[in-house]
Amino acid sequence: GAGVSQSPRYKVTKRGQDVALRCDPISGHVSLYWYRQALGQGPEFLTYFNYEAQQDKSGLPNDRFSAERPEGSISTLTIQRTEQRDSAMYRCASSLHNEQFFGPGTRLTVL
Amino acid sequence: GENVEQHPSTLSVQEGDSAVIKCTYSDSASNYFPWYKQELGKRPQLIIDIRSNVGEKKDQRIAVTLNKTAKHFSLHITETQPEDSAVYFCAATVYSGAGSYQLTFGKGTKLSVIP
Numbered sequence: 001g002a003g004v005s006q007s008p009r010y011k012v013t014k015r016g017q018d019v020a021l022r023c024d025p026i027s028g029h030v031s032l033y034w035y036r037q038a039l040g041q042g043p044e045f046l047t048y049f050n051y052e053a054q055q056d057k058s059g060l061p062n063d064r065f066s067a068e069r070p071e072g073s074i075s076t077l078t079i080q081r082t083e084q085r086d087s088a089m090y091r092c093a094s095s096l097h098n099e100q101f102f103g104p105g106t107r108l109t110v111l
Numbered sequence: 112g113e114n115v116e117q118h119p120s121t122l123s124v125q126e127g128d129s130a131v132i133k134c135t136y137s138d139s140a141s142n143y144f145p146w147y148k149q150e151l152g153k154r155p156q157l158i159i160d161i162r163s164n165v166g167e168k169k170d171q172r173i174a175v176t177l178n179k180t181a182k183h184f185s186l187h188i189t190e191t192q193p194e195d196s197a198v199y200f201c202a203a204t205v206y207s208g209a210g211s212y213q214l215t216f217g218k219g220t221k222l223s224v225i226p
Contacts, residue, residue, distance in 0.1 A: 056211040
């Protein structure tokens with residue numbers, strides 16, 4: 001079946017603008033995770049959803065970052081007032097049990 | 112929180128030789144240890160995982176071992192092939208409640224298999 005998809009694949013924005021990144025998980029996966037991956041590093045946890053409930057947001061770096069999953073499927077990660085340090089690859093992963101399957105990521109560049 | 116150390120950061124082997132990548136973790140409550148392979152420009156792909164109630168798991172040319180006492184786990188790739196060239200990440204997770212299995216990753220090992 002279809003894997004995890006994300007859009008857009010690339011996003012270039014100017015400092016101070018808001019961006020919204022979308023994740024479409026594998027059908028039937030109740031768990032959804034957001035990670036951020038810097039170049040040459042492993043993914044770093046941001047937040048976790050169980051169905052529509054955001055049950056762990058301990059990895060969000062500050063209050064400019066938020067996420068939602070209103071119907072328990074598609075999720076959106078929003079970054080307000082973007083800064084250059086927000087530039088990274090943002091990946092989501094979905095899971096039914098322990099195994100997490102990653103999406104292709106959104107490469108965010110903040111100029 | 113959990114901390115995962117991974118070594119080496121780069122590894123070059125001749126085709127047909129074996130490769131071993133080692134990771135240590137800090138949280139003794141961690142109970143699930145996946146390995147991901149990431150080719151250039153691609154997403155991380157789960158290649159093998161092990162749970163804390165198992166000491167070793169094998170899948171064709173790849174195997175993972177876990178030593179809970181020493182808090183380390185290793186990935187072994189035998190009969191390496193050029194297509195094994197990639198960055199490999201280890202990770203550890205502990206169930207943190209409400210279904211969350213957030214992964215803590217190592218910094219990665221860039222494996223190059225020389226034909």
